[in-house]
Amino acid sequence: MMAKVEPSEYLFGTEYEVRVINGFTNNSSVPLVIWCSNEEADLGGRALQEHDDFSWKMKTHFWSSNLMKCTMKWDQTRKKFDAFKASRDAHRCGPFKMCTWLVTEHGFFFSNDLVNWYKDFEW
Template identity: 30%
Template structure:
């Protein structure tokens, strides 16, 4: 009986550590919060397309759908979350504007935990989505848009 109890304990522990979802907070009341002892990360997406062009985005993770948002030229959209205990947190966004579109991982724990511990900045420009390391003014990731067929 004791061995079965130990196996169940380890199974529950493994699920808790590796399968726990990222905890998200946002200005939206439906977002969950938790894992208060883990550092909070903010993802910021800036629209620098210029010419008054709007950027449409739809961001989500396995557990949280942040919805569709229109970011006006010069504006931004951001959200906060805590990486899950297994460090498998992933947020991706679909992007769309008049001359391009695409889907890109804006936060991936295996890539971004050290790259942008507290803040991940992305800037949408006409040539693509630029990612910046925390505290850097130079982009280190460029995702080029897929061009719209006209």
């Protein structure tokens, strides 16, 4: 079921919280490196140790790209992914507008409640 977008949300934007958590179980010597940007902003890079997280607010507007791309690097492995994409996430981030990623050695998992995790893709 698609969430109904109110006209005021379309004009003034809706704010989402996007969070990426390092969920690796044993990478104390190799951090998970994340770098996020879009057409409007470069959030820079961070090195996340086990259980560290990186979060930001994302406000959607009809005049912006409504997309935040991130590159993840773990040891020699790299993966680019859409950390936030309004057309995909506007409804699935839930009523609290919370979009959380848990990145593990087994892949990228998404949740809007920090309880139920769904695997979106592999490394």
